[in-house]
Amino acid sequence: MSVKKKSKPRTKKTSKKIFVNVRDVSKSYQMGEVEVQALRNVSLSFKAGEIVSIVGPSGSGKTTLLNVIGALDYVDSGSISINGRKLSSMKDKELSYLRRDTIGYVFQNFNLLEEINAEKNIEMPLILANLEKIERKKRVEELLVSVDLIERKSHNPDQLSGGEQQRVAIARALANNPKLLLADEPTGNLDSKTGKKVLKLLIDLSKIQNKTLIYVTHAEDSAILADRQIHMSDSKIVKDFSTSK
Numbered sequence: 001m002s003v004k005k006k007s008k009p010r011t012k013k014t015s016k017k018i019f020v021n022v023r024d025v026s027k028s029y030q031m032g033e034v035e036v037q038a039l040r041n042v043s044l045s046f047k048a049g050e051i052v053s054i055v056g057p058s059g060s061g062k063t064t065l066l067n068v069i070g071a072l073d074y075v076d077s078g079s080i081s082i083n084g085r086k087l088s089s090m091k092d093k094e095l096s097y098l099r100r101d102t103i104g105y106v107f108q109n110f111n112l113l114e115e116i117n118a119e120k121n122i123e124m125p126l127i128l129a130n131l132e133k134i135e136r137k138k139r140v141e142e143l144l145v146s147v148d149l150i151e152r153k154s155h156n157p158d159q160l161s162g163g164e165q166q167r168v169a170i171a172r173a174l175a176n177n178p179k180l181l182l183a184d185e186p187t188g189n190l191d192s193k194t195g196k197k198v199l200k201l202l203i204d205l206s207k208i209q210n211k212t213l214i215y216v217t218h219a220e221d222s223a224i225l226a227d228r229q230i231h232m233s234d235s236k237i238v239k240d241f242s243t244s245k
């Protein structure tokens with residue numbers, strides 16, 4: 001008689017794992033003779049699946065923070081770890097795999113390739129990840145459905161509205177199923193109604209797919225859609241609190 005192995009009882013996890021850890025990070029830019037401090041001893045962490053907004057005055061360091069977390073720029077001192085691995089210990093090739101597979105980026109100006117259509121823009125990261133053509137087509141269809149753009153798939157960016165372009169950019173960011181999404185003012189070039197819709201879509205998709213989402217915004221009514229809000233001022237974190245629901 002075969003004895004069935006007892007499966008472990010499932011317990012609901014109450015504390016989520018830290019996914020991004022920023023430790024005492026400073027960064028400055030040299031402008032001729034002048035040194036501009038963009039981040040000053042910033043420490044904070046983000047849990048897996050957290051939805052976080054960052055607000056603060058222009059020049060307070062929001063983009064710089066997102067760029068160093070996203071391995072698009074280097075820190076001067078301190079360290080950043082993603083999923084337990086320090087970025088400073090990774091070789092260039094590992095960093096490029098990290099950017100391709102673990103992080104999805106959404107930018108204010110969409111950053112789509114102008115000369116190819118929506119479908120091909122979304123397919124691009126899948127080509128870079130060496131996915132077979134048949135798999136790519138399947139994945140692109142799924143992504144187009146998730147951002148409700150099947151009917152616009154043959155349109156080039158200049159034949160799409162701003163909101164549609166950002167939805168293409170969101171689908172592209174999600175293509176390789178990254179665990180972390182970084183969005184720098186994703187609604188900054190959209191009117192407030194469209195912006196809100198696009199942001200809600202980004203948040204909903206992140207929640208459904210259990211992604212960590214960190215987005216920068218200038219609008220208070222956009223910031224409160226996150227579970228946690230971070231305020232920056234003068235290169236530092238000045239407030240960090242949960243949104244009361």
Ligand SMILES: Nc1ncnc2c1ncn2[C@@H]1O[C@H](COP(=O)(O)OP(=O)(O)OP(=O)(O)O)[C@@H](O)[C@H]1O
Pocket residue numbers: 029030031036037038056057058059060061062063064065
């Ligand atoms: N490439 C750069 N060279 C020199 N200085 C820079 C560079 N990038 C940013 N800075 C400076 O670093 C500081 C922080 O810039 P950052 O772009 O992070 O601000 P921000 O909070 O994103 O502002 P905004 O809301 O206007 O986008 C600013 O004083 C800025 O002038």
Ligand SMILES: [Mg+2]
Pocket residue numbers: 062063064184
């Ligand atoms: Mg910025």
